[in-house]
Amino acid sequence: MSKQKHLPLSLALRAATVIIKAGLVPFLWGKPGVGKTSGCRQLANRARIGFHSSRLNQMDICDMLGVPKVDDKAGVTRWNPPAFIPREGAGLWLFDEFVQAIPAMQNVASEPLLEHTIGGVPLPEGWRLIAAGNNPDDNCATHRMPEHIKSRFCHVFVESNIDALMQWANDSEEFQSPVDLALVQPSSRLHQKVQAFLLYAPQYLHKSPEKGDYTYPCPRTWEAVSRIMYVLDFCSEYIDVRAAVLFGTVGIEAATAFLGFLNVCDRMIDPETCINNPSTAPVPSADESQISYALSVALVHRADVRNFDNIGKYAARLRREFRSLIISMSVQRVPALQASSLYIGWLAETANGISK
Numbered sequence: 001m002s003k004q005k006h007l008p009l010s011l012a013l014r015a016a017t018v019i020i021k022a023g024l025v026p027f028l029w030g031k032p033g034v035g036k037t038s039g040c041r042q043l044a045n046r047a048r049i050g051f052h053s054s055r056l057n058q059m060d061i062c063d064m065l066g067v068p069k070v071d072d073k074a075g076v077t078r079w080n081p082p083a084f085i086p087r088e089g090a091g092l093w094l095f096d097e098f099v100q101a102i103p104a105m106q107n108v109a110s111e112p113l114l115e116h117t118i119g120g121v122p123l124p125e126g127w128r129l130i131a132a133g134n135n136p137d138d139n140c141a142t143h144r145m146p147e148h149i150k151s152r153f154c155h156v157f158v159e160s161n162i163d164a165l166m167q168w169a170n171d172s173e174e175f176q177s178p179v180d181l182a183l184v185q186p187s188s189r190l191h192q193k194v195q196a197f198l199l200y201a202p203q204y205l206h207k208s209p210e211k212g213d214y215t216y217p218c219p220r221t222w223e224a225v226s227r228i229m230y231v232l233d234f235c236s237e238y239i240d241v242r243a244a245v246l247f248g249t250v251g252i253e254a255a256t257a258f259l260g261f262l263n264v265c266d267r268m269i270d271p272e273t274c275i276n277n278p279s280t281a282p283v284p285s286a287d288e289s290q291i292s293y294a295l296s297v298a299l300v301h302r303a304d305v306r307n308f309d310n311i312g313k314y315a316a317r318l319r320r321e322f323r324s325l326i327i328s329m330s331v332q333r334v335p336a337l338q339a340s341s342l343y344i345g346w347l348a349e350t351a352n353g354i355s356k
Contacts, residue, residue, distance in 0.1 A: 004214065004252070005244045006157045008164035009035045013043050015241040015248075019154040020128045022227035023183050025113050027098070028132040029214075030158035032140060035168070036132040039158075040094045046179040049126070050091030052084065054109075057100035061108050065119050079119030090126030092181070099133035099142040110149050128181050147209060151221055154228075155214045155248035184231045188301070191226040196297040197261045198222065199325070200290055204254045217254035224249050225258070264290040271298040278313035286319070296322045296329075303330035305337065312342040324350075 007015060012028060019026040028036045037053065044051035054064075066085075068077040086093060095109055113131060116123050131153065134140040198205055209216040228245055232238060246255035268291050274281040284291040296318070299311050308330065315323040327346045331337045 004029075004155075004157045005247045006159035007241070007244055008161035009039050009158055010164050010167055011241055011244070012156050012158040013039050014238060015156045015245050016040075016043065016130060017179055017181065018228060018231050018235070018238045018241060018245050019156070020130065020181050021184050021235065022154075022224070022231045024154050024224055024227060025129050025131060025152070027153035027155050028130070028158055029135055029155060030132075031138050031160070032134055034158050034160055036158055037094065037096055040092060040130055040132065043130075043179060043181075044092035046177065047092070047181045048178070049128075049181070050086075050089060051094070052086065052091060053094040053096050054084070055096050056105055056109055057097040059101070059105060061105060064105070064108050064112075079121070081118050081121060085118050086124055086127045088124055090124070090128075092128050092130060095129070095131040097133060098131045099136070099145055100140060101143065103143055103146060106143070106145060106149060110152070114149075114152050151209075151215055151218060153215070154224060154245060156244065157248065184227075184234050186227055186230045189226070190223065191229040192297045192301050193229060193262060193265060193294060194222055194226045194258075196265070196294040197258050199297070200261065200293040201257060204250075204257060207251075207254070209251075213251060215249060215251050217250040221250045261290055261294075264288075265294040267291060268294050268298070271295060271302055274299065274314045275302065275307050275310050278310045278317075281314060283314075283317050292318065292322050296326050299326050300329040300333060303334055303337065305334070305340070308337050308340050308342055312346075 012030075016026040016028065028040070030036050040053070041051050063082060066079050066081040069080045070076075071078050093112075095113060098106065098109065101109065109131075112118050112123060113129050116129070134142055136142050136144075204217050205222070206218045207216055215221060225246060228249065232242055243255070243259060246258060249255070250258070269282055269284070274295070284295065296315075299315070303311055303326075311326065311330070315326045318326075324346075327343060331343055337343055
């Protein structure tokens with residue numbers, strides 16, 4: 001089983017907050033009695049929203065879906081959802097003892113957790129979802145979680161910690177301060193730095209999980225990382241849990257490589273300087289491929305019909321593959337650039353096999 005980064009409860013709740021704000025579902029793993037359930041209730045209280053807990057190990061499929069009724073007009077059956085399903089307002093719904101539930105029940109519970117619906121009926125927009133369970137080696141009669149469900153969670157690992165217990169016992173600010181669980185909307189489908197990393201290290205795009213892995217890199221989990229990166233862009237106060245959240249989203253190996261990439265990218269040249277001074281702005285050295293990829297994607301996301309010529313002038317000073325990447329991806333994002341002299345000239349060069 002892969003080694004995970006465990007957090008005291010106070011930090012685990014901060015990690016869960018980032019995940020929820022990204023529109024994703026955190027899964028809190030920990031030994032019995034570590035405080036997962038009470039921590040979720042505290043999180044809801046701090047956000048000043050409602051709280052509901054469903055113990056999946058005590059439920060059957062019909063308890064979650066309800067019972068079908070006949071819609072005579074439409075000639076179909078529809079689910080009558082149970083009374084406890086949220087219908088209005090805002091709150092935090094905890095799916096507790098998730099891995100103690102039988103696999104069939106886990107599959108049913110995956111609908112609200114992953115689609116925000118029950119029997120096809122949407123849940124109120126103000127309700128956020130979270131799940132919790134015990135580790136497979138805790139002797140708690142757990143069942144294996146199917147891989148397709150596992151990779152849709154962002155996993156947070158909670159540990160017992162004396163300092164965290166004392167904080168809780170003394171009403172520390174860590175457990176009392178208000179929390180905002182409002183969603184942060186991404187401005188594009190994939191964050192610039194995630195795009196740049198995957199262009200630099202495509203071997204991490206998709207790796208099959210090994211035995212004992214809680215998650216693994218794949219397009220689905222990288223899209224989740226992208227959402228998390230947007231939250232961290234807007235809420236930098238959560239940077240202390242960035243590594244733990246990424247580890248629990250794409251796995252230790254891929255997250256470690258991505259974090260190293262981010263550290264290198266902190267030295268990236270300001271893209272606006274490159275656009276405004278294309279002939280004199282510094283260029284990355286030949287051994288700074290990571291910075292070159294990050295800068296190329298940053299320029300792509302700034303390209304428009306007004307500055308494309310300047311971007312082309314700067315790109316001409318980069319290595320050939322980065323110039324091609326900038327021009328081709330810019331046109332994909334802004335189709336109007338197909339009419340630019342830069343793109344037409346680059347196409348001619350490419351066709352003649354003399355692209356620079």
